[in-house]
Amino acid sequence: MIKVTIDNIEIEVAEGTTIMNAARQVGGKIVPPAMCYYTSLKGSGGKCRACLVKVAQGSAKDPRPMPKLVASCCTNAQDGMVVQNITSPDVVEARRGIVEMLLVNHPLDCPICDQAGECELQNFAFDHGLEKTRSDFHRREFDPIDIGPHIKLHMTRCILCYRCTMVADQLTEERVHGILWRGEKSEISTYIQKAVENDFSGNMIDVCPVGALTDRHFRFRNRVWYLNPMDAHRDCKKCSGKVVLWLRGEEVYRVTGRKDEVGEVKEFICNECRWDHFDVKDWKVEGPREMEKWSVITANKYSDEAVELPDELYSKLNNEKWNEFEGVT
Amino acid sequence: MSKKILLDKINIEGIKSFDVYRANGGYASVEKALKMAPNDVIEEVKKSGLRGRGGAGFPTGMKWSFLDKKSGRPKYLVCNADESEPGTFKDRYLMEFIPHLLIEGMIVSSFALEANLSFIYVRGEFRWIIKILEQAIAEAKRAGFLGKNILGTGYDLELVVQTGAGAYICGEETALLESLEGKRGLPRIKPPFPAVVGLYGMPTVVNNVESIAVVPWIVLNSGEEYAKVGTAKSAGTKLISACGNINKPGVYEIELGLPVEEFIFSEEYCGGIANGKRMKAVVAGGSSVPILPTELILKTAAGENRLMSYESLSDGGFATGTMLGSGGFIVYDEDQCIVRNTWNFARFYHHESCGQCSPCREGTGWMERILHSIENGHGKMSDIDLLWDVQRKIEGNTICPLGDAAAWPVASAIRHFREEFEWHVMEPKECMNRNYGLREKSIMSIA
């Protein structure tokens, strides 16, 4: 075991643990955000640079600080290492930059995006971003395409975290999903728009941090925050059968894997569980899913206080504007 | 004439062929080295003080000594001939006109590193050079310097020329290894370093063409002799590829420590500025390194003569200095527009960013667009500060040095030529018709 200090909190972790995972053992605000790292996907991480931290002291043996900020998801903790996450102004500044970079091309179409409310970029931008964008250039645009009967690819929203290609590479036998072109022009595609036909392909939707890969059966049908997530399971020969049912009344709107407190699915589910059992009777419902407060919606960040409008203006807005809208409809 | 180590035989007729090269003392270092212990060859290179000639300037001997030889896994030596840094065309010259020097260096270096399969990764555009190298390898093989049981010593070595296909990023050593494995050239996250986990997951050393080509001389003449050439901190000679608005563009071998002023203005080297113009600025080591105005490239901020050496060029840090880099020496005369040039380089890095990590993928494009709008008279005063802020947020936050390489030219252009950017914003019509020209009086403004 080795001792690491992260934001003045000392913790003992096993040797070979990354800074990110050490921080996750503590939990709370000192966990660096992750847009590309995904524990169960080998080779993920290091790309988005959202989890950059400052190493103020390398180790007990070699206390020199590291010259640059390091990606906490792929840097191992050392005995006696001192890490600064949100206590370092450099880190906060760098993350503000990362948010800004990611939003150079990511559209601000949250109001019509199915991922809104459970979007990792939305949360990241809310926690670390600037209030407005400084880039007024055209964003890159693509036409949405269907990859198979179940998945829709909105390349315009992709932040190139590579998670989906890793799912395809590691969970599915034949990879048809990949990254084409280079640099800013890179795109996720099956190239000839070949359908992704594999029993576990649906997990690409769950690992996507943004709304680039969405469930075609759920698109535009409801907002996630109107639904009641329920833990449920069924006997499944292909997977664990442990899922979350997203219900409104008795109706199953969608089925997803179970995301933990950092937003990762630990047990991937098969496509049969995801798309062939929309009848609640097919499932043994365990009870309401405890949602950790990591989402913009669950943290109630869209409440009145967050907007901070003066009372007068707010009531004006409420009465006039909305009445006007109602009048139109 | 200053000392020549690499190009001393370049003018011998037919030196491209094995027979002529051999008759002029070629491959003697192989005969000598193969009688030595591999680690003794590494010791010689360490003693020479040779620093990597690809741009970063990391001591070659030290890099070699990091190679994991203990685990008993196969080891690889890969020569980085993916020369694509704007301003740099020295390796091409070496491979085209004296190819056996590189082959000889590869044999000796592979022996020192105990590698039995080595690669020369050549950028795909150099198609005729690939042919030259393949022919040179075939000749060396016929003469018994490659293949099984070289010179009867029991040492086996195969040498393969690998072709790139147009990607600047493959000059980064881990991207090069990915490309060599038949993948997209995406830099790997370090650690682990190639010395431990490199090509095919095995211990690997990646060296620049020029670094490897020096090794035969070091083996024949000893590391101490090499260390005597050049300055204390910059041993040996360096190939400098000079281009831009000078009278005699080309590749020159200089002894490190030569005054910059002499390099630019003497007849032996660049021969002064072309068309009788005045010099405006210099990029001393390939497009990535900071651009310096005339007064700072000729003299350091402390007023000393600037020399062509690692330590003198970087004197003053990035505030008033630059880097020796890869030796791509670009000279600009008074007619050149710094904003346009900065935009051009930003476009280059935008085009060449691999797209793996977000600050570089998005930031290089953003910088290019801001610079494009300033250059074309659509810029705002605040864009200059924004540009500064964007480059600062790329630098140091990326997986590989391409992010830094994209940020430095922008930062240095703003640092030393800010008024030229401001002029573009203030005089949008005029900037389309004429260039800013030379600053009349020297302002040592440092942002």
Added chain:
Amino acid sequence: MLAVKSGKQVEFSPAAMDRAREIISRYPDGKQKSALLPLLHLVQDEFGNWLSVDSMDYIARLLHIQPIEVYEVATFYSMYNMQPVGRFLLEICHTGPCEIRGAEELISTLQNKLLIKVGETSADGMFTLKRVECLAACGYAPMLQCGMHYHEFLDSEEKIDRLLNDLRSKATQNN
């Protein structure tokens, strides 16, 4: 965008197949994927200087890898053409050092002489113009690459005319 699959049969000639086998044999056992970049160059040499989806699928079968692995690599590198090009692909360097020695003038001269814009192919299918980044010929600027060769110091109209005429006569000789 990329050309769609045509289902056309692609196969190397016996001589090209020998070359392909030789390339594949260079690498250690199980590392044959390393041959991908050289093999894609070979495809371009054999089948009209571009990569069709069918030819990429053929290479995937030859190396026992998934087609997407070939597409990923082919689209990453700028030397692989994803669309058909003319008989002569003129790749003009427009990076800094070439630009200050007249690369833009070279490009506009070529555009005016061939009556095409960069990215287009002339009506007779002879020439395609392409802008490329640094080709490591900075001291010999302005320049362009055509196939195996670099054509350097193209700083006057006569030199450009001579180059175009040389290429045209080369084409008629070969026919």
